[in-house]
Amino acid sequence: MGPFTETQWMVCHGPGVVHFTELPIGSSMTTGQPNCEPFDVEQEALDRAIELGYVAPVEEEEEEE
Secondary structure: OOOOOOOEEEEEEEOOEEEEEEEOOOOOOOOOOOEEEEEOOHHHHHHHHHHOOOOOOOOOOOOOO
16 A cells, blocks of 8 residues: 555554554555555554454653653
8 A cells, every 4th residue: 555645644454463554654554464454544444443442552750760
């Protein structure tokens, strides 16, 4: 897929796996997943990924010394 002329968010999924990623302008991608859904809106893509079982990583805050 690609190269993309607009930023896209992709949700690629198969049995037991869900991937969520942002692809900036000019990016291309390949995937081994049988299903790949492009989105123009990040939140819509994230909602779909979560619906499929994606667990967003938790960002840890750095401790001040």
